[in-house]
Amino acid sequence: MVIFLRTFNIKTEEWKVVRSSFLYFFFLMSSYFILRPVRDEMGIQAGVENMQWLFTGTFAVMLFIIPVFGYLMKKVSRHRLLLKIYLFFGLNILAFYLLFLVVPSPILAASFFIWLSVFNLFVISIFWSFNADIFDSEQAKRLYGPIAAGGSCGAIFGPLVATYCVGFMGINNLLLISVFFLLIATFFLGHLMKAAKRSKEVNLQTSPISSIWHGLILIRRSPFLKQVGLFILLYTSISTFLYFEQAHIISEAFTSSEDRTFYFGTRDLLVNSLTLILQFFITERFIRKAGITIALMIVPLIAVAGFFTLGLHQAVIALLIVQVLYRSFNFSIQRPSREILFTRLSVHEKYNSKNFIDTVIYRGGDAISGWLFAGLNAIIHSISLISLLAVPIAAAWMLTGFRLGKMFNAIPSKTDNYEEQTIIQKKSA
Template sequence: MRAALCRVLRAEPHELSALAWAFAYFFLLLCSYYLLRPVRDALAVEAGTEKLQWLFTGTFAAMLALVPAFGWLCARLSRARLLPVVYAFFALNLLLFSARLDAALFFIWLSVFNLFVVSVFWSFMSDLFSAAQAARLYGSIAAGGSCGAIAGPLIAAGTVSKVGLTGLLLISAALLALTIVCIVMLGRWARAHPRAGDPPPDAPIGGSILAGVRAALSSPFLLGICGYLLCYTVLSTALYFAQVDIVREAVPDAGERTRLFASVDLAVNALTLLVQVLAFARLSTALGPAWLLALMPMLSLAGFLWLGAAPVLGVLIGFGVVRRIGEFSISKPARDALFTVVPREERYKAKNFIDTVIYRGGDTLSGWLLGGVPGLAFVAAAISAAWIALAFFLGGRMKTWTREDAPR
């Protein structure tokens, strides 16, 4: 049984326990988030594109405030203490929201929460596994998140009428608190299987508060990742604006919108799970980093051209579903695997800066620049072409998934 499991998951026997705990960790994390996501998306449709610009700006401002605070914690805490502190902080926030919920503040908070805690998760994974291990295991680990993303909407749909939004917030907080157990168990595995050349896991991550910012903006490799992520987030904002306009017109009832978003989330995450488990490791081996990173940009180029030619609900949902499946099952694990070859400080600080400030900075900038732009889908298609070029730049720098030295 163990040997068969290793063959299916492409894992070594000593990696199975870490893989199981990482799967559970990501399951709990995304289940916690997806309990609340349909509520946020329904609020966004009610707000309209005009208020979305301000909400994106507020989210970006919150990210700017959090990055130096996170850098300060990284400089003083080991990863064994850092990660529980981060998740306990967000769980406490949920308890506070359960006492009093403000719609705009909740939208901003959930947008920050989603990026921040997932970024920290993948920083930890990059710290545990080498590039070669990431190419084999990240698909299965990401599948844990997909299972959580499936379970979250199901739990929400089955319990919201009984426990209300306050109850969902409390359930989400409890799931988030359980991730700390997984962190502790993964820390034990890491001490038994240390990565060659890494500092001791119990040592503080160190460095200055803004070291991640400097690293991200001075390394050509990390700058390439910044550009790659900026293209993704600008195009996501463009698609989100199209979604707000098309869904508002096609689905006037707020309750129906929430059900539509929940159904789309469920379909996306179920299909993503299949791709993560069955295809990611095989695709990463067959294609290598460049083509794997280029799949999503190519899909986006075709999808935005399609949406520009036929801006209707069916096309929006079809393109959106395929794009999100590609992002969650292929593009994001491939992008996160790039951080396995950089030093530990950059895995946490630079990655967190890129995943939060750069991501939400792209949201904010594109929110103001793209709102009301005629022919937005065709503009997005042009950006997709630049995204393809960046994918091949990063793939060329990486060259092979087994490379262990940082491509500076």
């Protein structure tokens, strides 16, 4: 145990909290990644020329859900509400299970695609927001790598379970396994709740969220949050372009649903395996030594090289290499770095701004860039040329990461004083 803690730079008093967070993320991602390959295949079955409608539908659903979420946060304590959100999503999965048994249809498949996209963004955003409540920026730089590795382990375990069980259980019954894993994730969320409630810094009985538009007001007033919003907008635009390119390349390369699903499963396995290695052995050291600025720029740099490559070679192997590098470094380096950005904000600023950024900006960017891709494809009829047009967007994203990192480093840390660096001891006592 001592060797393990030293290897990953985890203090003894932090171990129980890190372990609970690791297992929480593990089962959460296991639940999601059992269903992800199915979602991607349903998107192609709905027609690659109609995919922008699925992204627009996801954005519309998020706009409806978030005001409801903000209202509930005013009426119900965070402790009770966050647990109920996971139970609610579990009931949603059971409802889809029954509907697929009774009335399978293209509309139901599209609905499942939209629902899973909302589920993914919503529950993972809650996970990282809650961890930002528990850990300060100094701890986040050390601990977010090992904690994020829990998600990567789950992202490997989930597809393996799905691959093993689908042969004798069928696709529909995978939803039941997903519900089971989600319930276990909720159990470990409860463990983290207990740790947070022991801290005076985290009050789970009062709501930090007023409304989705209050987040917009905070962003308009803060140059730092404006830069965060721009960074996320460019990120989601580049990711959507890459996703649409994937749909076009894979739909042309493979004719059968089984072959496409196999590709998606193989892609996820490679991405999550590399991500796990990076998170365990690279993330903490890289972020600590290279700094937030470089950490925010590394994935945009991969995107620049990747889209330039796809502009020259529209081959499946080129797509696979670009996706594996892009997504694995995103999950292992950029995502923890993005979450560290919020650790120097107050609870009020964090929840309200993340509420707006993770919904309106993130999913709105998906929808806008989806229509932009569709419009460009209708005009120039060349995926290769669209890839080259994405290169300057990725370069602008990299420049934004540079500016954002400099702004973050200029914000005074809450743990500049030695006494404040013992927060985790209070929270895990």
